[in-house]
Amino acid sequence: MKQLLLLGILSLIFLSSCGSKNKAEATTVIEVKTEADLSEKEVAIEFPIYDYEGLRPLLERKDDKTYIINFWATWCKPCVAELPDFERIYAEQKNNNVEMVLVSLDMPSMWKKKLVPFVKEKELKGQVVILDDPKMNEWIPKIDADWEGGIPATLIYNKEKRIFYPHGFTYEELNTELDKFLSE
Numbered sequence: 001m002k003q004l005l006l007l008g009i010l011s012l013i014f015l016s017s018c019g020s021k022n023k024a025e026a027t028t029v030i031e032v033k034t035e036a037d038l039s040e041k042e043v044a045i046e047f048p049i050y051d052y053e054g055l056r057p058l059l060e061r062k063d064d065k066t067y068i069i070n071f072w073a074t075w076c077k078p079c080v081a082e083l084p085d086f087e088r089i090y091a092e093q094k095n096n097n098v099e100m101v102l103v104s105l106d107m108p109s110m111w112k113k114k115l116v117p118f119v120k121e122k123e124l125k126g127q128v129v130i131l132d133d134p135k136m137n138e139w140i141p142k143i144d145a146d147w148e149g150g151i152p153a154t155l156i157y158n159k160e161k162r163i164f165y166p167h168g169f170t171y172e173e174l175n176t177e178l179d180k181f182l183s184e
Contacts, residue, residue, distance in 0.1 A: 045111050047104070047119075049130045052139035058101055058129070059143065062159045065097045066181045068174075069155040070126075071143075073105045074114045078168045079152040083122065085171035089178060090126050096182055100126035105151060108132060156181055 048054075059069060070086055072079035083102075090100040102124060106115045111130065119128055133139055140149045144164035147153060152168045158181055165177070 045130070046116055047111075047128045047130050049132050051133040052131070052135070052142065055103065055129065055131055055133075056142075059155065059157075064159070065099050066156065066158040066178070068098065068100045068126075068178070069103060069157075070100070071103045071105060071131075071151050071153045071155075073151060074110065074118045075106065076151050082152055082168045082170075082174075083124070085169060085174055087122075087125060088171060089174050093178060093182070098178070098182070102126045102128045104128060104130045106130070160184055 050058075058067075061067060068086065068090070070079075070083075072083070074080065086100060086102070090098065104111075104115055115128075115130070136149060140147050143155065144166070147164060147166050150166060154165045154169065154174075156163055156165070156177060161181060161184065163177070169177070
């Protein structure tokens with residue numbers, strides 16, 4: 001479509017310049033910027049992008065809420081498979097002071113092409129943030145000393161309790177674990 005539009009504009013310029021006797025009058029330059037010409041910085045990413053230190057406050061809140069922090073990526077099939085269950089739990093428990101943060105571990109080259117369309121298509125309601133910190137060997141053990149870095153992985157916490165789960169969840173499993181936090 002863009003190519004047809006560009007071809008049409010160039011044809012119009014060519015045709016309008018054919019009848020001109022003065023070359024200076026016939027020269028028209030149109031700068032057309034395609035999406036491929038835009039640098040990564042010019043493309044707006046719709047989600048906050050954090051290094052570990054920027055993400056840390058989301059992992060340590062001391063208010064009256066219970067937080068579900070899910071580490072996932074669009075390229076991770078088990079992560080994508082469990083997201084509908086996380087969304088369902090969030091919809092059901094939102095009024096019980098439950099917040100959900102979906103921490104994307106997608107690579108920067110995937111943010112615009114994969115992550116943004118995926119979140120829109122799936123209409124994810126949890127807060128989506130991007131963790132962009134190449135020092136994985138430093139931040140993974142800060143989240144949980146026993147975590148080896150595999151995803152999906154989930155941290156559930158509140159001001160009283162904190163448990164890290166280095167595995168995926170079914171709806172029933174997640175609901176059972178969340179109930180332990182909400183019943184205290």
